[in-house]
Amino acid sequence: MTGAGNIEAWPQPTRAAMVRASLRVAAYPLSFAILFAALLLGTAIGPAAIGPDEVVRVLLRHILHINVQTEATADTIVWQIRFPRVLLAGLVGGTLGYAGAAYQGVFRNPLADPYLMGVASGAGLAAALVIVGPLPLMWGNISIITLAAFLGAVGAVALSYTLVARVGGVTPVSTLILSGIAISTLAVSATSYLMLTNGEDAIAVLSWLMGGFNDSSWRKMWFILPYTIPAAVVIYLHGRVLNVMQLDEQQAQQLGIDISRTQVILLVAASLASAAAVSVAGIIGFVGLVVPHAVRLVVGPDYRRLLPLSTVLGAAVLILADLGARTLVNPGELPIGVITAGLGAPFFLFLLRRQKKAYL
Amino acid sequence: MTAALEIRGLHVAYGARTVLSGIHLAVQRGEVLGLVGPNGCGKTTLIRAITRVTPWRSGEVLVGNVPVSGLSRRELAQRIAVVPQMTPLPIGYSALDVVLMGRTPHLGFLEHEGADDYAIAREALARAGAAALAERRVDELSGGEQQNVVLARALAQRTPVLLLDEPTAHLDIGHQMAVAALVRTLAHDHGVAVLAAIHDLTLASLSCDRVAVMAGGGLLAEGTPEQALTVENIERAYGVRVRVLHDAAPAPVIVPYSGGAIAP
Ligand SMILES: Nc1ncnc2c1ncn2[C@@H]1O[C@H](COP(=O)(O)OP(=O)(O)OP(=O)(O)O)[C@@H](O)[C@H]1O
Numbered sequence: 336m337t338g339a340g341n342i343e344a345w346p347q348p349t350r351a352a353m354v355r356a357s358l359r360v361a362a363y364p365l366s367f368a369i370l371f372a373a374l375l376l377g378t379a380i381g382p383a384a385i386g387p388d389e390v391v392r393v394l395l396r397h398i399l400h401i402n403v404q405t406e407a408t409a410d411t412i413v414w415q416i417r418f419p420r421v422l423l424a425g426l427v428g429g430t431l432g433y434a435g436a437a438y439q440g441v442f443r444n445p446l447a448d449p450y451l452m453g454v455a456s457g458a459g460l461a462a463a464l465v466i467v468g469p470l471p472l473m474w475g476n477i478s479i480i481t482l483a484a485f486l487g488a489v490g491a492v493a494l495s496y497t498l499v500a501r502v503g504g505v506t507p508v509s510t511l512i513l514s515g516i517a518i519s520t521l522a523v524s525a526t527s528y529l530m531l532t533n534g535e536d537a538i539a540v541l542s543w544l545m546g547g548f549n550d551s552s553w554r555k556m557w558f559i560l561p562y563t564i565p566a567a568v569v570i571y572l573h574g575r576v577l578n579v580m581q582l583d584e585q586q587a588q589q590l591g592i593d594i595s596r597t598q599v600i601l602l603v604a605a606s607l608a609s610a611a612a613v614s615v616a617g618i619i620g621f622v623g624l625v626v627p628h629a630v631r632l633v634v635g636p637d638y639r640r641l642l643p644l645s646t647v648l649g650a651a652v653l654i655l656a657d658l659g660a661r662t663l664v665n666p667g668e669l670p671i672g673v674i675t676a677g678l679g680a681p682f683f684l685f686l687l688r689r690q691k692k693a694y695l
Numbered sequence: 696m697t698a699a700l701e702i703r704g705l706h707v708a709y710g711a712r713t714v715l716s717g718i719h720l721a722v723q724r725g726e727v728l729g730l731v732g733p734n735g736c737g738k739t740t741l742i743r744a745i746t747r748v749t750p751w752r753s754g755e756v757l758v759g760n761v762p763v764s765g766l767s768r769r770e771l772a773q774r775i776a777v778v779p780q781m782t783p784l785p786i787g788y789s790a791l792d793v794v795l796m797g798r799t800p801h802l803g804f805l806e807h808e809g810a811d812d813y814a815i816a817r818e819a820l821a822r823a824g825a826a827a828l829a830e831r832r833v834d835e836l837s838g839g840e841q842q843n844v845v846l847a848r849a850l851a852q853r854t855p856v857l858l859l860d861e862p863t864a865h866l867d868i869g870h871q872m873a874v875a876a877l878v879r880t881l882a883h884d885h886g887v888a889v890l891a892a893i894h895d896l897t898l899a900s901l902s903c904d905r906v907a908v909m910a911g912g913g914l915l916a917e918g919t920p921e922q923a924l925t926v927e928n929i930e931r932a933y934g935v936r937v938r939v940l941h942d943a944a945p946a947p948v949i950v951p952y953s954g955g956a957i958a959p
């Protein structure tokens with residue numbers, strides 16, 4: 336047979352290929368180191384400077400219940416204010432990271448992000464309705480906005496998915512994308528209308544929409560965890576299947592994959608998790624789109640690596656972005672979206688410019 | 696003897712347009728059945744219907760005597776492998792990655808490819824004449840190289856039935872002959888049942904044990920290349936008159952009149 340066993344034809348690895356291979360190996364320890372550094376920096380830096388050693392002591396005391404001496408104010412600042420905020424930013428960033436990768440995989444589309452099917456716009460509309468409407472913002476301990484935003488997000492995705500026709504039992508992904516865009520546009524225009532006709536609440540709505548972590552709490556963490564952990568597990572387990580789904584629907588089916596079931600499982604998991612993320616943190620753009628791309632540029636397209644690495648780096652990126660948001664201007668805070676887009680976009684363009692081959 | 700693949704009265708329509716009206720066809724273990732017929736006669740539709748990618752109205756498909764409609768996708772992919780006519784391949788994956796995807800129906804949900812899967816994939820690449828492409832990115836391969844990688848993926852599925860939809864469309868004459876030889880070896884030495892849609896009538900004649908001629912949603916003729924590929928059948932199916940040479944090769948050779956002109 337032609338070509339069979341033709342050893343000379345095996346290409347020598349180039350320098351670039353070797354660099355790439357070592358990056359692949361180093362990617363996990365490197366990403367975890369970045370995340371760890373981000374956690375530490377995010378907790379240590381703020382208006383009241385607290386040394387990293389003090390931070391570590393406070394965390395050891397509360398997490399591992401080790402009886403170490405901590406200073407009372409530092410203890411309160413770290414454990415009640417900064418650490419929940421940093422953890423929440425990490426959870427939201429990690430969620431947007433893997434949900435973005437999963438959306439890109441299901442849709443086989445590099446422009447997909449966790450908001451594609453209406454998570455952000457649905458949450459935004461529901462939050463705006465609560466803010467301008469007669470409902471109280473809080474009901475005892477429970478934030479009505481968070482709950483409403485979650486339901487709005489899930490509702491919008493459910494609408495986008497169920498409104499489109501199946502072809503031979505399978506929903507073509509391009510149709511899904513378009514229906515997601517239609518639903519999102521509808522929700523965004525309704526939100527704009529609400530803001531326009533309720534001028535006194537417009538700023539409150541806008542500030543919710545722009546997202547951020549300035550009223551973080553342990554309670555918000557407990558709100559997002561039950562969604563994001565199971566969703567992450569379900570999605571990670573589909574890494575190999577997601578690779579096969581990068582062929583077209585026909586080939587994936589002929590290789591034994593139940594496409595419509597897998598689509599539903601992955602979309603439900605990714606949408607619930609990003610709905611929870613949006614309802615606690617507002618609409619933070621760019622992370623869910625760019626982090627998976629940046630990871631892909633470094634380690635290649637295999638979803639078994641892409642999903643966990645997008646989680647870890649998404650978390651680190653959002654922790655650092657939030658750190659920038661609350662420290663770069665004084666007094667006050669920058670909207671976090673200004674940081675994720677303002678620094679993320681140039682960095683991403685830099686990565687793209689260095690890329691000599693098509694990568695997606 | 697039960698056929699490896701049996702199509703019983705299959706009726707397929709896209710909306711109001713009937714494409715297959717009650718086709719009967721059987722492929723035995725160890726034989727290569729060629730499927731020929733004009734563009735749009737339904738060869739691809741038949742292959743897609745067999746693998747339940749396109750739904751059918753009535754009829755049934757049996758694989759090793761088991762109705763296809765009762766099998767899960769996974770069970771179906773353990774029995775039937777397909778080399779589709781059009782195969783967009785994803786960017787960034789290596790040829791070996793793509794061939795390993797052929798192991799999907801044999802892997803449990805939580806399982807990863809093991810050493811034996813890698814061995815099977817590398818052997819499949821070698822058989823398809825694409826061993827040297829293993830580490831290359833599939834999106835950077837030529838059309839013919841991609842086709843060989845997809846063939847290797849189907850081989851890696853290790854199924855008793857193999858469906859090929861114009862597997863030689865992008866191949867030069869050397870690779871065409873190599874694929875034809877490979878397919879015959881698979882059938883005759885390993886007992887695989889092969890159904891191959893082929894446009895090149897001479898290639899079909901030389902490489903298939905039997906040939907089925909499709910036209911107008913049904914079968915026009917079926918038999919050995921000698922029986923099926925006659926001047927009359929070809930004219931009825933394609934509307935052109937050709938010469939069928941019987942002494943040039945072990946099987947009939949089909950030659951158009953010069954310039955492809957309509958019959959003299
Ligand atoms: N998805 C579809 N929707 C509607 N009609 C279709 C669809 N797919 C195929 N057809 C029609 O069904 C008929 C059979 O198509 P099919 O692809 O099976 O032909 P074929 O024999 O494989 O042709 P070719 O030799 O060109 O590959 C054609 O008339 C085609 O236009």
Ligand SMILES: [Mg+2]
Pocket residue numbers: 738739740780860
């Ligand atoms: Mg065809």
